[in-house]
Amino acid sequence: MANLVFEDVSVRFGGLQALCEVSFDLREGEILGLIGPNGAGKTTVFNVITGVYQVSSGQASYDGQPIAGVPPHRILKMGLARTFQNIRLFQNMTALENVMIAQHGRTRAGVLGAVLRLPSQKAEEAHIRDKARWALDFMGLGDLADEEARNLPYGLQRRLEISRALASEPRTLLLDEPAAGLNPTESAALMGDIGRILAQGVNVLMVEHDMKVVMGLCTRIVVLEHGEKIAEGPPSDIRKNLRVVEAYLGTAH
Numbered sequence: 001m002a003n004l005v006f007e008d009v010s011v012r013f014g015g016l017q018a019l020c021e022v023s024f025d026l027r028e029g030e031i032l033g034l035i036g037p038n039g040a041g042k043t044t045v046f047n048v049i050t051g052v053y054q055v056s057s058g059q060a061s062y063d064g065q066p067i068a069g070v071p072p073h074r075i076l077k078m079g080l081a082r083t084f085q086n087i088r089l090f091q092n093m094t095a096l097e098n099v100m101i102a103q104h105g106r107t108r109a110g111v112l113g114a115v116l117r118l119p120s121q122k123a124e125e126a127h128i129r130d131k132a133r134w135a136l137d138f139m140g141l142g143d144l145a146d147e148e149a150r151n152l153p154y155g156l157q158r159r160l161e162i163s164r165a166l167a168s169e170p171r172t173l174l175l176d177e178p179a180a181g182l183n184p185t186e187s188a189a190l191m192g193d194i195g196r197i198l199a200q201g202v203n204v205l206m207v208e209h210d211m212k213v214v215m216g217l218c219t220r221i222v223v224l225e226h227g228e229k230i231a232e233g234p235p236s237d238i239r240k241n242l243r244v245v246e247a248y249l250g251t252a253h
Contacts, residue, residue: 003028003203004049004080004172009058009068011044011227018044019227021058026172031194031204033218033235035211037247040224042207043085046174049205050082051075062172079171083161083178085207091150095141095160098149099132102164135167136160139193155186162193172203179210191217215239223247 004026011019019041026032034042047053048060054069061067062078070078081102090098136142139159144152149160158178165173175194179187187210194217198204208214214221215235223231223238225247231238238244 003063004205005059005061006045006048007059007061009045009048009060010056011041011048011053012056017227019048022224022227022229023058024222024229024232026203026205027219028203029198029201030219031198031206031217033214033221034205034207034224035209035214035221036224039226041227042224043176044227045224046082046176046207049075049080049174076168076170079169080174081165081168081170081172082174083165083176085176085180087154087157087161089149089157089160089164092148094146094148095136095152095163096129096132096145098160099135099164099167100128102167103128103131103169131169132163132167135163138166138196139163140189155182158182158186158190159193162197166197166202170202172205173197175204175206175208177208178206179208179213187213 006022006024008021008023009019010017010021022041022045034045036042044053048055048068051067051070051072051074059066062080065078067075067078090101133142133145136145139162141156141159141163144156149157152160158181162175162178179190182190191213194204194206206214206218218235220232220234221238222229223244230247231241231244
């Protein structure tokens with residue numbers, strides 16, 4: 001069963017066609033890869049899903065509800081969370097504080113509760129802290145909870161971004177080039193982490209250039225070129241698709 005669906009989605013910015021009638025779905029219990037050359041439209045897809053961009057035509061939906069143009073904070077409450085290609089951490093905050101921030105969109109105590117420090121607000125704050133520590137532990141960062149983000153090596157900052165997304169309790173996680181800048185050992189560890197995330201009941205849509213990661217993790221792969229879908233299928237089919245090879249993976253010998 002699909003919970004995220006694109007149906008003939010087109011996005012235009014003036015005379016620029018960023019997406020042209022793109023269709024795909026993300027199914028329950030699946031890691032779906034989204035690949036293509038730079039400028040293929042992958043980030044545009046993520047921005048449609050997270051409410052940053054409206055669609056020019058077609059329909060994007062989650063659990064049957066339209067999502068294009070829905071404010072990002074509402075998208076988060078629907079169960080969709082994302083990471084970014086360029087790390088977006090609060091560098092002067094601790095790892096724990098960075099992760100706690102992700103959950104405040106789901107708080108219920110309100111301003112009055114925070115000002116008066118009502119029991120409901122204190123209980124909610126404790127829950128947020130516990131959930132943040134769980135997310136840090138899950139990504140192997142529990143011992144670094146009190147370390148400022150700026151002091152963490154690049155690879156650990158990547159993991160912290162994923163921790164922050166997980167703390168928002170998503171049902172679907174969008175990963176934007178999670179292996180970018182990682183060495184082979186870090187990439188292998190990340191693959192294990194993403195597999196464990198799936199085992200937690202969280203579906204994954206992943207944009208990634210590292211083909212070892214994509215081919216090793218994804219159930220299916222969608223390939224974009226110049227805003228159009230040129231292929232879709234399991235990794236075994238994508239490897240043999242000559243148009244994909246020529247457009248993205250390199251010219252076949």
